[in-house]
Amino acid sequence: MDKHQILELLHQVKDGTAAPEEALLKLKLSPFEDLGYAKIDHHRGIRQGVPEVIYGQGKTPEQILGIVKAMSDRGAENILITRMSGDAAEFVQESIALDYHPIPKIGIVGRCKEVTAQGKIVVATGGTSDLAVAEEAALTAEVLGNEVERLYDVGVAGLHRLLANLDVLMQAKVVIAVAGMEGALASVVGGLVDCPVIAVPTSIGYGASFGGVSALLSMLNSCASGVSVVNIDNGFGAGYLASMINHIGGAV
Amino acid sequence: MDKHQILELLHQVKDGTAAPEEALLKLKLSPFEDLGYAKIDHHRGIRQGVPEVIYGQGKTPEQILGIVKAMSDRGAENILITRMSGDAAEFVQESIALDYHPIPKIGIVGRCKEVTAQGKIVVATGGTSDLAVAEEAALTAEVLGNEVERLYDVGVAGLHRLLANLDVLMQAKVVIAVAGMEGALASVVGGLVDCPVIAVPTSIGYGASFGGVSALLSMLNSCASGVSVVNIDNGFGAGYLASMINHIGGAV
Amino acid sequence: MDKHQILELLHQVKDGTAAPEEALLKLKLSPFEDLGYAKIDHHRGIRQGVPEVIYGQGKTPEQILGIVKAMSDRGAENILITRMSGDAAEFVQESIALDYHPIPKIGIVGRCKEVTAQGKIVVATGGTSDLAVAEEAALTAEVLGNEVERLYDVGVAGLHRLLANLDVLMQAKVVIAVAGMEGALASVVGGLVDCPVIAVPTSIGYGASFGGVSALLSMLNSCASGVSVVNIDNGFGAGYLASMINHIGGAV
Amino acid sequence: MDKHQILELLHQVKDGTAAPEEALLKLKLSPFEDLGYAKIDHHRGIRQGVPEVIYGQGKTPEQILGIVKAMSDRGAENILITRMSGDAAEFVQESIALDYHPIPKIGIVGRCKEVTAQGKIVVATGGTSDLAVAEEAALTAEVLGNEVERLYDVGVAGLHRLLANLDVLMQAKVVIAVAGMEGALASVVGGLVDCPVIAVPTSIGYGASFGGVSALLSMLNSCASGVSVVNIDNGFGAGYLASMINHIGGAV
Amino acid sequence: MDKHQILELLHQVKDGTAAPEEALLKLKLSPFEDLGYAKIDHHRGIRQGVPEVIYGQGKTPEQILGIVKAMSDRGAENILITRMSGDAAEFVQESIALDYHPIPKIGIVGRCKEVTAQGKIVVATGGTSDLAVAEEAALTAEVLGNEVERLYDVGVAGLHRLLANLDVLMQAKVVIAVAGMEGALASVVGGLVDCPVIAVPTSIGYGASFGGVSALLSMLNSCASGVSVVNIDNGFGAGYLASMINHIGGAV
Amino acid sequence: MDKHQILELLHQVKDGTAAPEEALLKLKLSPFEDLGYAKIDHHRGIRQGVPEVIYGQGKTPEQILGIVKAMSDRGAENILITRMSGDAAEFVQESIALDYHPIPKIGIVGRCKEVTAQGKIVVATGGTSDLAVAEEAALTAEVLGNEVERLYDVGVAGLHRLLANLDVLMQAKVVIAVAGMEGALASVVGGLVDCPVIAVPTSIGYGASFGGVSALLSMLNSCASGVSVVNIDNGFGAGYLASMINHIGGAV
């Protein structure tokens, strides 16, 4: 129930076509966002061109297919499925066209996304083993309408690889820095660029990396300004936030 | 040494006014940022209207005054001093005009900052005890040229206080969510708005709040998209990042 | 040995049908609860209509069946088996009628439970992946004679879903709030209702959720009054406690 | 705005004394709790005989006095101030009659509370050093209208002290078990009684007690059914919850 | 109520001088230890020559004096007060003869203890800074009637100091190994001797010693057989246990 | 090289049958224990009737068999193999008579052990799931020549089960308390008995039991005197230490 619907209801009350008591019930029962807080609905709702997201982990192939179909029926043109197993992808592909990326375990249903924001998002990783998380971020950002440039394996232990790509970093509107182990990439990048840096710790590593905790702490303690952190391995969250920030800079 | 200087040096080599060996030496010795990566210098340098920042903790009043004077001599018009003790403020005020805020322990030297970005930053807190961190964020953002609106004591245990201010939240370009204890504010706000939410855990609390760890973990695990996290009590970092994002949205 | 038995023994001593020394030995050897602390026995004992509980984890199918049979022989009409594998369920079902719920891994032996308490228990979850733990709580409460209403997937990142169900929450005598990740549901619900809220952190999540630790800390730090916490994934404990509280409110 | 006010507004729209647009605005701007969710207001509101609570920690004596006065002006007859320093108590006592308890650091303003619930709350502690937290729980429960019986220093290392008081425990409607160090009291009590046990870990101890973490974990892992846990040292929370449960059992 | 008292009561019932109902009440109300479990009473009771122990931390000088006097009145000849501040000691010494040891903060009231066990207890420390904890252990053991030999500053980083004292270690009935930092002393000693080794981690150290956690973990992981561990800084506990074991070996 | 061998060597030097330089070399090269520190050798050496111990985890069946054979060749009559897989047991049994216990994963080679110590060791567990660790302790103690009595499933949540067996506990020379989850058994037993209690935390449990950490902390914080702790799941270590203490009490 949006503003116009409430207004119409009130007019019905005025016209006598709706009893006050009946209107009260409708107002009370209608979902909260119907009272005019349309933004809530916007956030996860189905709008033209904004993809719907399904978190695939812990869902059966059948459940995923069911949700995809229900979304399509409700008009979703673009659906992003994260943490989707290869088995689930195969199962869904039997019924619906799905573009599946096995390394980041991402499935994309629907038309190809055009770029809708002016700026560029750079996704940088410390090592090649951070690739899966980085691609989750990169694909998410692309599906959400962003131009993405990848700078993989530019960890700080071989600084020249990073410095050789300074121009790329400098042109970014947002940088997503993905790194496990010591997680120093975020700080170094944060000191080099003048734009927001979204740090994604990864669970890559062994021993005292403690499944990403070392990288997480390192990133939270970054001395560089403009760095903020998302959950360990949360490539999707970083890509989503980067897109949000990039779109503030204006549409194409 | 910037692009033009390198070009000039190369012309001198061509003209024979500089020997190739001499040029090699100059190229090698010149600081890295002189090779044209001016952004590095920009980042912490003194530019017109961008404040210089001093981290006051662990510095003596004399040291702070010394740095402030040196910065002023080099042309800084606007200096922000964070984590500055009352004693240090009094000491500096004897020599230089300083606007001191005792709760967030922030000192500001120089002319009042005009607003330079179009959007608005909302700083929300879970409780009144998060005030000091929130003010560090808010003042930082203001000094950096942003319009800031404060929404204090809107914690999730009294949800109506937050919901009653939904309009304020909805108009924000960036929200800074400051909370200790269970830190749930970031998630709830993140689910209500459509803009980036910067979560700041605070060390406020007792027992199993573990000096902010509980709030930090809670914020990192936020199920709402668009939420990222800075270090515990890092109001300055949140304010700085919020300003960065807000200025992407265009100047006034 | 209960009060009456002790009294009888003492009368036998008086009558001379039992020697004092013999009575002394009986008193000393009888189990502690026989001295009149009948409540101890009540707690886990077999009474009319109160189900016996078996913790299935780590027990072989044969062991579970053996215990079930022994309980039945001792008169148990209603047996709840938690954390029971599908294999164990199949094995037991070959010998005894067992109602098995595969998601919460709960098996129920015996007659259907009628409702014995007046109030209603609401079980709410933050996400669909908390379902297994929530169902363990809900089924436990139902078997113990409570009316249970389920409110699943009402996490705080989509606040309208929770608010749309305020009426349900308001009518609860006890709420069980089941959530992983940031665990904020308990605080938000605790701020909305006026009854006890039992918070159950779940191990659902990844990265910095640390197997439920993040949710656990968040719930322990809840700023809302009336919230208490049980162990991670302890749906049974929550359901049992909720039933205990609900029955204080009076029988049907 | 409650149900009646909304209904009245709708009648005004029907009568033509209020324009639909005007009514829409009122509906949108009215605080959330005005939409009929009166329970929210009840929760922290001022009602006849229910005390208002002030969390004293981190507030200046002047601030506490100010809040107390404001509450009194709004009709509060009974105000509970937790974590109140002796200095603050002295300061407030100069202006207002305040009953101050130095060990649990609790101040009580207003008329003596009569008992409003039928059942009895037992507060048990493992040692004498848990007294402060226990008294915070006990006084909170008393101010909220409960009969409270104290069982202090009945720790499990001297089991006979606890067993000698079984009758007291057996008569409780709710037990609050307060213990530091190994925190075993909650489990032992939980195994003896048939009512809800609220476990409060305390920060009392040294070494591997880690400020209450050991007791907290011990209590969360309790094998006894009916036990739930609140934050370390959170006597107030336990007293509040115990009162909530005790009042379910019916008024005096 | 001991065995004889119960028997007497039963004879009274038989004689008719006590009614069965009256006897029932007496049996139920008598403290648990009265039922014949005299060992419980022994454990902390006052017997000839066994010292009473007061944990001084958190008690006021007045409280300590009060307890000491009450114990003396009940016949205690030997009282050990642990974690007693110098102020408390001075206060008590004004009223009662007290032997105070400032480094381990131990006060001893009463006659000098003669040795009652045959074996010898060796207390070894890794460094000189572990002295306070070691002395708490050593004095406790001495007051409890043991011959104690001190081997201080024999840490494993200077192995020759330890090896030069092998003869002393070899003659021990029990060894108490007190060490902070890496806590390796317990393992090395455990590998050298053939008797029980009680390991006491101390909170001495800095950085990654984490207040004794490093030493605690090291000691728990000891590869040497015969090593067990008490709480960080728990010199009293180690001394008490060592005395218990030493007395198993027979009296002087 | 033992005392006698050194003496003989010195006599050879005196007799001129050994050159001083040659003797020097022998003294220097001979293992440390040969210098007379025979206890070291005693500790792990092969003596009449003391079993040799093999830690089976991480060793192949072939390796275990090889070590067993080598030990037998060197005269070992009694060999205890801990953490031995069923496969390894089957493999060894093909060559050598081996008594295998599948639950504690213990294999015993050699003649049956007679009891060599006077006292009795009681092994108590909190639940049935602690059985494997408890049996590792009990069998170890039995092989080492102790009479062992088992008290399983006497956890504190059902206190009457423990109290009903007080007589058994009272007769113990040493008690081994094995418990997971809240680990309260050690404290309760420690408060009831007057002999050393060796606490063994187990990794049994889920959620906040953190693989035995909760029980470990609980046991370290025990308020009962005479309690010490070994590593999580270290049944062997507890059995070995218990035997050591029990043998102090004198041989049969």
Next chain:
Amino acid sequence: MDKHQILELLHQVKDGTAAPEEALLKLKLSPFEDLGYAKIDHHRGIRQGVPEVIYGQGKTPEQILGIVKAMSDRGAENILITRMSGDAAEFVQESIALDYHPIPKIGIVGRCKEVTAQGKIVVATGGTSDLAVAEEAALTAEVLGNEVERLYDVGVAGLHRLLANLDVLMQAKVVIAVAGMEGALASVVGGLVDCPVIAVPTSIGYGASFGGVSALLSMLNSCASGVSVVNIDNGFGAGYLASMINHIGGAV
């Protein structure tokens, strides 16, 4: 681009065969290390006789083979592959001669390495189960041109085994101390020798060893001078650093 190439470029500018603008572009685009910081290139580059290293974990057999081939094509004569599965080894061996060590999971491609440093590296372990990590260190050091002596199973619980090998330790230029559980080996060795000790905690152990954390903390807290620590199980890092230090001592 090395020094000579830059100089040549500058000469080309001087000669007019390269335009200044063109040279500027080349300088800017050339990787950072081309500006003369040849050491960077040295670090991971391909030089005569220094092996290339591949971290095998997380790479498919095909990827490993591909990298090996590419390195060989670029002239690498000696390639070390760490954490290589047996399957990967078999796959690579079908195409290229590979020396595979299954316990430390190391593969070596290329000619046998001669010793290039004067000193000797001693690799010591606490137990036999630390072998895999120790061999990773030893083989790495050998491939890098060092003489390595192995001292396995010399843990501190059997000190005589270590002391019997003091001569070996004394002759080392660097010692690598590999130990799990209590990790005391590093401290004891550090106290015995006068050379750098590189401590490698291993994840071997159970219970409170916490996957190597206990050993790690123990080693960081070593009271012996000259001890430093690498990551848990990081045999390669220790071997590499030991070789670095050993080569400081001069070439053969």
Next chain:
Amino acid sequence: MDKHQILELLHQVKDGTAAPEEALLKLKLSPFEDLGYAKIDHHRGIRQGVPEVIYGQGKTPEQILGIVKAMSDRGAENILITRMSGDAAEFVQESIALDYHPIPKIGIVGRCKEVTAQGKIVVATGGTSDLAVAEEAALTAEVLGNEVERLYDVGVAGLHRLLANLDVLMQAKVVIAVAGMEGALASVVGGLVDCPVIAVPTSIGYGASFGGVSALLSMLNSCASGVSVVNIDNGFGAGYLASMINHIGGAV
């Protein structure tokens, strides 16, 4: 008793001037290091030109002075006192000439140290607040006879500061990298240089720096080869180890 003394003793036995039994006793009683393991004695002994070290923390001014005097009496020419308070320094200076450095809290007694090693040690810090720890390292290394170059405030968030000093880093024989917060300096430096890097985490920072834990983990996880780590704030240990390595490179 060194080699020569043992040989002399054996000759006395041969000559008949010493009885074999007497010699046996001497051999057994002489301290371990007397058997020829002179290196042990060397390690902490007083040799020409090697300073004696006193750990000042926890020692009274009187104790420190006493130890200094005793050392001087035994011939120590050079004494380093770490973690020495200003008060202790003043007290000692009244009796003995002491060079006191207040920031790293280091006192030096005795003649100025000449440089004895060829190489240079570089001490680099991430920020100015790491100065105290860095100076502890630098002064230790200088007192031990090394040339030290300081590179302070070259943290990775301002990479150009570090890169501008690459030449200094390149010339080091050993680098000590001192950093708090994210601790990334060690990795970046480790990737730039070809010599051992000793990483020292500092407790500088706030929030999620957890007193140096974040920097510690970051450094342990360094992807750069040649990096090892010492305890948090252990500047002395790093300086000592650096000197050890530097002296391997040869004397001046």
